[in-house]
Amino acid sequence: MHAPREPFQPAVPAPWQRAAAGANLLGPAGRLGVTIFEEMTTLAAKTGAINLGQGFPDEDGPAEIKAAAMAAIDAGANQYAPGKGILELREAVAAHQERFYGLTHDPQTEVIITTGATEGLAAALLAFVGAGDEVLTFEPFYDSYGAVIALSGATHVTAPLLAPDFFPDLAALEAAFTDRTRVVLLNNPHNPTGAVFPREVLQRVVELARRHECLIITDEVYEHLTFGAGHIPVATLPGAAERTITISSAGKTFSFTGWKIGWLTGPEHLVAAVRTVKQFLTYSSGTPFQAAIATGLGLPDAFYHGIAATLREKRDILSQGLRAAGFDVFTPQGTYFVNVDTAPLGIRDSVDLARRLPELVGVAAIPVPVFCHPAGAERTRSLLRFAFCKKVEVLEEAAARLATLSGKL
Numbered sequence: 001m002h003a004p005r006e007p008f009q010p011a012v013p014a015p016w017q018r019a020a021a022g023a024n025l026l027g028p029a030g031r032l033g034v035t036i037f038e039e040m041t042t043l044a045a046k047t048g049a050i051n052l053g054q055g056f057p058d059e060d061g062p063a064e065i066k067a068a069a070m071a072a073i074d075a076g077a078n079q080y081a082p083g084k085g086i087l088e089l090r091e092a093v094a095a096h097q098e099r100f101y102g103l104t105h106d107p108q109t110e111v112i113i114t115t116g117a118t119e120g121l122a123a124a125l126l127a128f129v130g131a132g133d134e135v136l137t138f139e140p141f142y143d144s145y146g147a148v149i150a151l152s153g154a155t156h157v158t159a160p161l162l163a164p165d166f167f168p169d170l171a172a173l174e175a176a177f178t179d180r181t182r183v184v185l186l187n188n189p190h191n192p193t194g195a196v197f198p199r200e201v202l203q204r205v206v207e208l209a210r211r212h213e214c215l216i217i218t219d220e221v222y223e224h225l226t227f228g229a230g231h232i233p234v235a236t237l238p239g240a241a242e243r244t245i246t247i248s249s250a251g252k253t254f255s256f257t258g259w260k261i262g263w264l265t266g267p268e269h270l271v272a273a274v275r276t277v278k279q280f281l282t283y284s285s286g287t288p289f290q291a292a293i294a295t296g297l298g299l300p301d302a303f304y305h306g307i308a309a310t311l312r313e314k315r316d317i318l319s320q321g322l323r324a325a326g327f328d329v330f331t332p333q334g335t336y337f338v339n340v341d342t343a344p345l346g347i348r349d350s351v352d353l354a355r356r357l358p359e360l361v362g363v364a365a366i367p368v369p370v371f372c373h374p375a376g377a378e379r380t381r382s383l384l385r386f387a388f389c390k391k392v393e394v395l396e397e398a399a400a401r402l403a404t405l406s407g408k409l
Helices: 036-047 063-072 085-102 118-129 143-152 170-176 199-211 252-256 270-278 287-297 299-324 350-361 374-379 390-401
Strands: 110-117 133-141 155-162 179-187 215-219 244-249 261-265 328-330 339-340 383-387
Touching: 036 350, 063 085, 063 287, 085 110, 085 261, 110 118, 110 270, 118 143, 118 179, 118 244, 118 270, 143 155, 143 179, 143 199, 155 170, 155 374, 155 390, 170 199, 170 383, 179 199, 199 215, 244 252, 244 270, 244 383, 252 261, 252 287, 252 339, 261 270, 261 287, 261 390, 299 390
Parallel strands: 133 155, 133 179, 179 215, 215 244
Antiparallel strands: 110 261, 244 261, 328 339, 339 383
8 A cells, every 4th residue: 555645736737728839740760651660561571571570479368368358249348438448447457556566546537448558658648748848768769659749749858778788877867857858758668678677767767757847657568578677667666656657558468469458547637637638539449358358457476477487488589599690689678579789790780681681581670770869779770679479489480590691691
């Protein structure tokens, strides 16, 4: 149980209460257009390559969750869900947060169900930022962050994550905060680097957010997919709960990415503000899938331990092949992804290599510079990201193909 806290109040009116003219729609690639994921997936299909670019599993999650979805469809749960999600799932989310982290949330007022974590993030940012505001993220950053920040009209500010552990330099992090910082958008465990931030990093983020009177929005979709480094929800840290919106989803934990069921928790008045925006995005989605994910959130601890152990084995299989290919491999502590440096092969341009890799060895990956602004893109110019959330036999074949790379360059 956490002690009662004073509600965090945003320092300025929400964007729907003020004009946000002249929004800059330029994302990290300079425009909102075809994503690198679509480009690499198209290349993989064209060449017959193994697609280790986009982070989605190639096998389904637990049978009991699928059975629960089919049962819900048969029972008639096929019309609009309430805008904030069905009560069964909101209660399951609240129970999950208390079971794993000791966080208590009222499922009636402090939990909403979203169309995946992506909609939750978009609704939260659009609820709280607009022109003249700054949103601070770590860099590299998941590509939708840059796009939604641009659409909001806010300015995207970054603090670098540095190899080999991809933790931030705390002095650089502090310097990135200004009196215009309105939201810190934190992704932990972190995509694309695979970093799991330690308590001292997270606590420093909280301290700086309190000093600058800004909101914390935290994306924790990989919360159960860590390898030896425990996940620490930001909202559990001293001084964080009253200013933190926590977002997660079912897709990564349960391997049902296509269902697009996410959730958002936080103090009542912040959640209410997000819900005001969300109702004009999708309103609601996936009624039978919501019921099924409620079942999934109640699975025993053995399930949660098992998915992390299985994924760790897959990480190690792919990493072995990447080392055999001559890459410098940065072993991740969480997520679906492993990053490598192409420099030991004499290659400094990972974007160019990513476009050639499907033809060269029949494997597709994502260049890390696309997750950065120009300065960060230069800093990460030789880094590639590979997804290991695939069947073991697929990863073994990919590893064998990658091992032939140096002879084909």
